[in-house]
Amino acid sequence: MTTTTTTTAEFTDTAPTSQDLKSDLPTIRSNHAPAQSFRFQDVLIPQQCGKGKAKRYYQTRTLVQYAFLTFIGLAVFYKIDDPQARVAGIGLLFPGAGFVAVCTIPSILALFLTLGAVPLILFMWFGCGGLVFPILLWVGSDLLAVALARDTVLEAAGPIVTVACILGITYVTWQTQTANQEAEKRREQRNAYLVNAVQENQAKAQPAPPPGSREADERTLRFLQWVLELGLSPIDDFSYHDVIDQFQTSAIRYQLYQGIYELTAYQNHYCPNFHGYLSKAERGLIEKSMSKRVMNFWKWESLMGKFTLDWDPVKEDNIMVSGYILLGAALYQIVTRDDRYAKENSMEFVVTDGARYKYDLGSIADAVFRNMDQNPYNLYPCEPNWIYSLCNLVGISGIVASDKVLGNDYGDRLKGRFEAALASEFSNADGTILPIRSELTGFTIPGLAGAISDVAPSVFCGPYLPHVAHRHWAIMKQENLCWTNDGHLELTNLVGADNLDPGNYRSGRGYVRVAMASVATEFGDEKIRDELIRQTDEEQFPVYETRTGALKNKGLSTLGQINTLRSRLGAHGDWNSLLKDGPPEHCFRAPILDEVPFPEVLVGKAYSHDGESVELVLYNGRKAGNYTLGFKNMKAGRAYRLGLQTAVADHKGEAKLSVSIDGRTAITLRPVEQT
Secondary structure (H helix, E strand, O other), rough: OOEEOOOOOOOEEEEEOOOOOOOOEEEOOOOOOOOOEEHHHHOOOOOOOOHHHHHHHHHHHHHHHHHHHHHHHEEEEEEEEEEEHHHHHOOOOOOOHHHHHOOOHHHHHHHHHHHHHHEEEEHHHHHHHHHHHHHHHHHHHHHHHHHHHOOOOOOHHHHHHHHHHHHHHHHHHHHHHHHHHHHHHHHHHHHHHHHHHHHHHHHHHHOOOOOOOOOOOOHHHHHHHHHHHHHHHOOOOOOOOOOOOOOOOHHHHHHHHHHHHHHHHHHOOOOOEEEEHHHHHHHHHHHHHHHHHHOOOOHHHHHHHHHHOOOOOOOOHHHHHHHHHHHHHHHHHHHHHHHHOOOOEEEEEEOOOEEEEEOOHHHHHHHHHHHHOOOOOOOOOOOOEEEEEHHHHHHHHHHHHHHHHHHHOOHHHHHHHHHHHHHHHOOOOOOOEEOOEEOOOOOOOOEEEOOOHHHHHHHHHOOOHHHHHHHHHEEEHHHEEOOOOOOOOOOOOOEEEHHOOOOOOOEEHHHHHHHHHHHHHOOHHHHHHHHHHHHHHHHHHEHHHHEOEEEEOOOHHHHHHHHHHHHHHOOOHHHHHHHOOOHHHHHHHOEEEOOOOOOOOEEEEEOOOOOOOOOEEEEEEOOOEEEEEEOOOOOOOOEEOOOEEEOOHHHHHOEOOOOOOOOEEEEEEEOOOOO
């Protein structure tokens, strides 16, 4: 038996006997995470998974509270003579229990209605953090039972309700223990293949193209065009969005945040020397995400889940806003060097007309760090009382990105505890990261999602905990992706939310293909990526042309549509290099293409290799013709040539030049040598 010690977390683990690790496996620098190293043995699933102290404390506290409530209820039922009091007492055991003691036709009907409402009420509780709903159901049903009480009660109600509770708790306990035993076996099975699988994935990964060598073709630019149109739409225009609810995964804010991430990734790898309508679209997404229609949900969640009139969306909890916007605003600054959002009180969150909260990149980073640092779970809630792992993985990515632009060390200070909490508090024994846990009770919701839960850690852990990212990609490839003999890629072992599009709640296995393709892209598996995108475009969501000439997948949610850009434009390690590196320094010394008509001109490349000239690849978005382009960041008084035209930069370092564009037009802006 060999002891495997992780490099950052606060625990050690004993590896399975099937893995002979007595000779140390090498420390490698991952192509996926160029700025970080990890040892191959770090990808093994630690035995501490699922054995967290915080969740156990809150689970125990919940059970003790319930036992106390049960004791009081039974004591009242058996010791008090008043029928109404006895009904109220037995009603403390579970919602609707009081109706059993009343035992009339109306009360029995009310019992079935109450029990039938439990799944809906629980959904409303976790869906919007509305703690008020289960409280109202429980208290309301008990009060109704009291109102229906007669002069006598059913004496057998005591043992009936007690036995029902015991059976229910026994069943849940048995199911939990069985699931844990199966998960422990699955951990051994996974650890038997993980090291070899990760080594193989590394060896076969297709490296990303050299910096400055990429350009987007016209078809890909047409998909990008649709997302740009979304970002450039007025702040009160939501015609590009799926507008269903603002509480769960279809919420407009997630569509906006995802748009920021994908546009900044495109800018980083293809067009660091192009701002113009691209940066304007990114700012539009950031500004719209803070508008009242998007943010008003927090008023209701605060009222229903926190019972407070303080609707500040950043100060406490709500990482589904603070963590996401932190990442988006930091990425914008990384790719543009525009620090407008780092200026004090530059970001205003409008919850209602009278409830406006001003923050900036630094104060949001402070809030995210403080919430993580102070929460017993280390991760903190989205909806009141509910902690989502995905949101916290996005939030920790925001910490990484904001550390880069602000010079903080929050990521380093959180890393050990965050990794330990992710494993012990938010993972099953088999290493699967749980999507959700109740902060209040410590319990999770089983079977909520399967493969889709591995997508977030596979991508978002890359810049921070690369061994965790590699672990989940290896598991996904082994257990959820299967090549058939005829060369078709099939998805297997999908459960729960794997079978719907979280952006519009339509059933089907199309969105999960989009999500898995994005992971395959990040890990350089172009074969899987290409096949999943082919299935998306040809089998799941046929591609069509919009009235503006953009391309879109029919039936795919806005969230999914934006997500496809990662696979259409991305390459191995792109997400990591975006967060950790950003564009090369010399790109910011060169001229910036800043004025381009949209959608008349589509930019497939804008990159400077030397800090003075800029390589451009342009397409006409509509008809061919001559178009005027505006540049900034030039050297004042210096002449520049673009094709056959020459212009001298004014005192602001700006100039305009015209270019003829007909199809793919490759052209370079160069300074004219002084004589």
